[in-house]
Amino acid sequence: MKKFLSLLLVSILGGAITLGIYKFAFEKQIPLIENQENQSKFVTASYNPSTLEAAENINFTEAADKTVHAVVHVKNLTVSKGPTSIMEYFYGSGSSQPRTQVGTGSGVIISPDGYIVTNNHVIANATRLQVTLNNNKTYSAELIGTDPETDIALIKIDAESDLPYLAFGDSDYSKIGEWVLAVGNPFNLTSTVTAGIISAKARDLNEQDGVFQSFIQTDAAVNPGNSGGALVNTNGELIGINTAITSQTGSYIGYSFAVPSNIAKKVVDDIMEFGNVQMGTLGIKGQDLAVLNGRVEGINESEGVLVAEVFKKSGAYKAGLKSGDIIKKIDNIKISKFSDLTGYLRSKRPNDLVNLTILRDDENMELPVTLIDNTSYTYTIEEVGISIQAQTKSDKDRYNNQEGVVIYSTNDYNRRLGLDGKLLVGINDDKIETIDDAKKAVAKAKEYGMMSLVILNEHGERERLVFRN
Structure with missing residues (x-):
């Protein structure tokens, strides 16, 4: 009997010690830290990819509850004075009355004092902006600034008390196959949450127009009205601003796209500090090796960006980058295609230092490059x-x-x-x-x-x- 009790006591102690170690080592909460590098007023969450779990262990409820209270309904009221009939169009009419048109979308509160990030196309041409919180309180909103190129806008409301808000996650560390939630107001249905996975990263939807994009692609259902809403990971961290869908019907058919949080955060930080967006660039003309698909003689690589030309007086020129070099990494971020490179650079400013890993004459080299202001040559x-x-x-x-x-x-x-x-x-x-x-x-x-x-x-x-x- 004594032997049995001794074994039982040892088993209980062993289990307690094991459970304590597990709790300490594996269930440590992820802290929120202030981004001290650029003195941003918005909170950035530290990101730990090791916290990703198998699908059967995922619980979306905590992330959803954290997010819905920080996602708002945005109404864009626009006064139109255009003709109301074909007769007015051709002959005009002094009796035409201005008409108020209402557009709707979503936004994400990113600070307790009421700063909200949304899409530029949600608030474009607005005469008046209204924001409705998840508790149904409505406020007038002030437009702080916009960046049409990334389709990001910053607005603000003045509430009676601190507001629930979302911390920015690090979108560079988001992974293909990772579970995400899309939260917004599709078809005026407030506080709607849908789930899916990240289907692709650095997706460029307009490869032919010379303006390169870098979206996170997801299969979480996004519909009209979701624009400007939150894409969050299972920790409830903001990793994207839902922006676009590809559809012949105008409704969701399986693909949706979000501006990565690192780009969105950089845009709103720039608007707050400078009043416009500061774009840092290498100073090169590049070609996507995936698009070239082996059509360049002597190049066997299929991933990376081929440097076609280097602008004089640029950071790339001063660092010794040459035509024919192939960019494989930037700051240890793998570069498979041009949108990988441009997407990362959109999170940087002039005078930032980046480290390029390039392939030259079949040898890997590292070059530190100081970014320049792209407005000097574009x-x-x-x-x-x-x-x-x-x-x-x-x-x-x-x-x-x-x-x-x-x-x-x-x-x-x-x-x-x-x-x-x-x-x-x-x-x-x-x-x-x-x-x-x-x-x-x-x-x-x-x-x-x-x-x-x-x-x-x-x-x-x-x-x-x-x-x-």
């Missing part, structure tokens, strides 16, 4: 829907050393006009040789309400296009 003329950049050596050769700047991206209308790749040599009566020339000419043209562009093609033929406000 510029978007929003009034006419084109983006321009300084010429490289190959551009100079193609245009026989003609001065001007290259049109590298256009909106749908200008793309149909065939402007991509042509040379902008004049705006109104001003000759354009540099990006600074273009900026000054655009500022002058805004005063006249008209912009006339002089375009040159590779054959030396000129054309003039007139845009009126």
